[in-house]
Amino acid sequence: MKMLFSANLKGVMIAKENPGAAVGITLTAALCLMRGPRRFLFRNTLGRFQSEEAKFSRAEKNVKVLNLSVDLMKKESSKLLERAALAEKDMKRGQKELMNSGGQIHRLAKSVYKVEAEAVDLMDGLREIPGREALKLRAEVASMASLLRQQRVSLDRRIRKISELGIPV
Secondary structure: OHHHHHHHHHHHHHHHHOHHHHHHHHHHHHHHHOHHHHHHHHHHOHHHHOOHHHHHHHHHHHHHHHHHHHHHHHHHHHHHHHHHHHHHHHHHHHHHHHHHHHHHHHHHHHHHHHHHHHHHHHHHHHHHOOOHHHHHHHHHHHHHHHHHHHHHHHHHHHHHHHHHOOOOO
């Protein structure tokens, strides 16, 4: 550990004494570590010593790899297009089903509203009749009217959710 620290300390002292050399070495190391400049240096120095046949065979190999990649991308894109078409078909079918369901819910909500109105009218008629039997019937009709109101509110909520999806109901 002590030896490593003393070696680093020597290196720092040498860099302090020779700042120009330290900057040059640092820049050279940075350029060699970066991919682009390293490739440029290789092509313009050691790459010049390679034969044309070696360069041509490497280029052919790269072309084959690129052709394989292109074929793979074509197959993948055709699969994705096919899946997108199936998904679109399912989406349209689902949209039609949702429209039909929305219409059915809307008709049901209308009929529930009519029955609720009839129950309220019946309760008003029962209020005019004195007696215990009328009171029991009125309580029963009131609970039915309350249940109908809850059902209507629930149906209206469903209709609103379907409408918020942009589907006409």
